[in-house]
Amino acid sequence: MRRLPIAIVAGHVGLTCAGSCAGASSDAPSDTSTYASSDTSAYAADASTLASSGAPPEGPTYYRDIAPILAARCTECHRSGGIAPFAISTYEEAAPFAALIARTAVERSMPPFNLDNGGGCNTYVGAPWLSEADIATLATWAQAGAPAGEITGETLESPTAWRLDRVDLTISMPAPYAPTQPIIDDYRCFIVEPDLPQDAFVTAFEVRLGRPDVVHHLTLYALDSAEDEQAAADLDAAEEGPGYTCFGDTIVPSRWLVGSGPSDRGGDLPAGTGLRIGAGRKAVLQMHYNWQNGTAPDRTVIDLKLEPVVEHEAVIARIADTKLELPPGLPAVTESNEMTMDADYTVWGVWPHMHNLGKQLRVTANHGASESCLAQVNRYQFHWQRFAFYEQPLHVLAGDTLQITCTYDTTSRDTTTRWGFGTDDEMCIGFFYITRNG
Template sequence: MTRTQWILATISMFSLVACSSKEDDASAPLRIPTYHEDVAPILAEHCLSCHDEGGIAPFSLVDYEDARRTAEAIRISTTSRSMPPFVLDNSGECNTYVEGRWLTDAQIRTIEAWARAGAPEGEPPKGTAPAPRALAELDRVDMTIDMKDTYTPDAAKFDDYRCFVLDPGLAEDVFITGFHVRPGAASMLHHLTLFSIDTKESEATAEALDAAEPGFGYSCIDDIHVPDARWLVGAGPGSGALRFPEGTGLRMRAGRKTILQIHYNQENGRHADRTRIDLMLARNVPKEATVQRIAATNLLLPPKQASVDQSAVEPVSIDLTLWGLWPHMHKLGTGMHVAATHDGEEKCLARVNNWDFHWQGFAHYTKPIDLSSGGSMRITCTYDTRGRDTTTTWGQGTNDEMCIAFFYLTAN
């Protein structure tokens, strides 16, 4: 135990905490934090966007009674950093993110001391209660990609990956600068990806696949099966609106169709879904972005291992700016480390400490990262295979594994 850990343990033993905005401010009075003074503002800022009446979380945290009843679960989920859900390390040790959902260590200690003290209420505030931080919204909606029909997943498939060929009807090229996914059946939508089909031939391939199968769309669990498909939008649950970094955007081509790939998961029942994606567009952007991945595809994960690492290295052949990323693994993943090396110097690009398959999506760097050509990037994924009896390999099935970082980047 380090000295700091020992002090923290001692403090929480006596249910005291320095309730100062400045961490480790020795002059701050030590007192027991209360709901109204200390905890409610943290919940408003970091939890209520989902834990509200009718929010995506299974219970609400809007008033004292809610918080008191669930104090122990709140303590456990915040100290383990499983809540608020955000898989990337946003502590500042390896970058920070615009979309980062993250409590400071001091906030976690405050919640912990409050819960251990029996969740005291304190004095209700004189004015109004702290306002919850709203989920991000787009400035405007210029176009909506709409399934225009419903799809009900195949009852025989616990995980149903379905691809829909959709025509945005564009007369000229435009750039996506932000999006907001509006799921029809949110409890079933695990994640989705929208691709641009960049050639006529690929469009014909996609339409043939669609025509070959009964019902709306076609099954696409292992792959979308269409060449020249370019990533446009990706989202998991609870993401709200996502804006691309100022001055950047992803091109949609005039006259070309798109493929919407949706991963439906039937853990919470089977429903009819009609998902829409609102898009914010620009006629032009100073920097056209693309989404490129670095992946360790030759996965071979022996069973019964507490920790197995797999890596891949890719050269960086042009000068580029990394604006953000989406780390992706499946259910055995526990952590990921992405780094760049140039002239023998290593730069941390992203770190995932407690991976959660259910919380995925793009996050953009608070400060974009420039990489010069001549170096390389390395991705290392860590897995826990103790629950498996056989070797696990690469694949799209939820019980296969992956090791990918998708980057939103521009060439300089």
Template sequence: REEISTFGFTGPYIHDVAGDIARALRVRATTEVLVLDPSLTLIYRGGIDDQYGIAYTRNEVKEPWLRKAVDATLANTVPDVRHREEVAGCALGFHSGDDVEQVTQALLPEDGLTYHNRISRILEDNCVVCHRNGGIGPFALDNYKSAYGYRAMINYVLNEGLMPPWYAKPGISHYTNDRSLRATDRRALLQWTAGDAPEGDPALAVRHRTHAAGWTIGEPDYVAQLPEPQEVPAEGTVPYRVVYVKTDFPEDRWVKRLEIRPTAPEVTHHVIVTLEAPPDIEPPDPNRPWHEALSGFFAANGPGAVGTDFGEGKAKKLPAGAWLKFQLHYTTNGRATVDQTRLGFVFQDEPPDVEVETASAYNYWFKIPPFTKDHQVISKYTFPADGRLERVFPHTHNRGVAFRYDIIHLDGTETPVLQVPEYNFNWQLTYDFAEPPRFKKGDILRATAWYDNSEDNPYNPDPSKLVRHGEQTWDEMMIGYFDWTRTPAETTARN
């Protein structure tokens, strides 16, 4: 009571003398906060903000995690950050920090494993963003009747590792956009779908979140839209489409947020945007370095994706008069429709403190022999300055089966940053680092890809062909795209 009075705390409190509440809620440290919505679903756990930490103090808050979580809960949405591994304050030692079992289970009455007390929350967190009316998923999973009806399919895709779509090997790095299921949630889903799949008490129903109908980045300053609607048939396979859009800015612009929004998200599997002019407008310059031509990745959108915020003090350059190349992957859903995808930009007037730069470790000269099952291709990029690796985007075509990135340091040691043991061309994913790996000038980013050009690969267009680099999906590519930032000292010197 003395401390509460001294520091002016005015909210309700409970003195957890024996630590029973902290144990039940798996609280890790004295300053950890938990935000729950009215249905007692955990929305956020972690620190209050980044001003105070173990052995450091900042003059001001840069990341108000708790405020963002509360704002998102009030808006019935999801905060950008839902779980932070590192928490300041005194460690309580009640459990391992890796144990992130649903806190909800400590608050709801014991009733066995049911849809309403556990399964609905797992589906809401991991599946409903796509599997809902109007989503890209082929069926909805936002109600008991539908989840019960598709329980066998849920069980199948979990056992086969097909869902949710996330291919990074665990234990290498942490990613802010990680879609993988927690082991405890996966076990619960498998148990429920393999058994009687009981509904439970509807009074414990999850509160479904509001999915953005508009821009998640705020109202854009500029929107680049496909010039013509794209017709998507009701059935069949739709080949990849490429559409070019010209911007009209006479000067470079600095992009601090961007977002790709299909007008028909229910059939738009993914969109990749690169800075690249049509070949008939600007033929390839033989004097232009290949790494520039292959470093134009700018934005991507996949199922359930939201806008990209490059972060405080960071922005990406949109060159004056740039061409935007849209690569569009559509999937049919039984109804003919049209799409006219848009790319929205939020600009800042002044150059950023730190520029987000895009580059690639690419290989243009590889040859994959016919009927080869495990062909390896390596590419390397030497960093021109000290910096951090913000995100990576591995890219191959239908024969690509695995991919990895490693940083080779000047002293010869290596740091693995991403391993994708089962690459899937149909899921073009970026991997955004929660703690961007650091590197020094002269360090090398090595990208390694493996290809299956054998008859065993069901996606292989023709195993009898000698395969080289090419734009079409029956050709191949080996590009390890990445975003990186220079350290502040390097940025100041460069500017």
């Protein structure tokens, strides 16, 4: 076992995306009949198992039982004009999809959330997670042929999207940028100038994408020295147009401030914590564009809420297995790595990260004989990455051993897969939002 100090996440290890990292919406088949005509027998076994365990005697109906679940958990995306490929906000829209709705609910692939929120390994603030009862209701309803029931006439609204309650600083790309052909995955870094009169801490952020159809994800990194700022300025000057090319990497030393995956428009960081932006310092905004979705010029903006002081300064740290080597042709290849903590920390949140072959991920902390679970991913979906904050923050102590285990399906490969930023490379990372104690 290697003994490592906890690594603060810098630009060269930040969130990256393999080359096939299409935008969530681009991935969605445009022809909804693919969904509607799907074979319903595939889920029937699951549905009947669930039905026997909790179906109300008269059976669930759309208006009474289903519409409230879909409104609370689904229609913010599955409505006309939403990011999902089809709407399910009326009976006429939802009924043809009943079987698929039930299947994704049973599999827990919808609503999209990578972490297990079942309670066996933490629960997360605002987790989009169906209860077992809701899953049983959806499955029973689908199996019964999606009965409408009595029309209630009630209009059910989806919960309103989270918005920042105060904007202290807006960080904008210096100029519009049109993703260049013929790079499908265009990573572009823009130098931005918060230019704060004194140090301040980011406590919440909201991302406003210029072109949601072409942006896949973004990461904002702090530059902590004049030297690093100069290095970034040199890269910028060496290339035409705004910004510089930065595949998977800001290239210069930098520190993660804000990360936002597809469909993640921001949120509050845990109360009492924040990420520092140094007085007068610049930052780098790394945008990942997906040229397949178009080349319209984008000018994305991030609104930040700042505090002059916070109780606990946070950083993003990671545990990773950078030595992974995955033999091809196997349905489940497991890799793991360990590290020993150099000090006591409070762990507030986690962002699991693998590429397209990733299936499961687990991070545990071992204190002597006892083990605590930091993260459990049962069914990894590459497009749905984001930070999730624990309802109960965790503590790890100096000397504790952290272990990460990632499982991959390599049946689609015929050569060994290794660590890297590229399309065919893999990663195994748990990013953690931590504050140091003492």
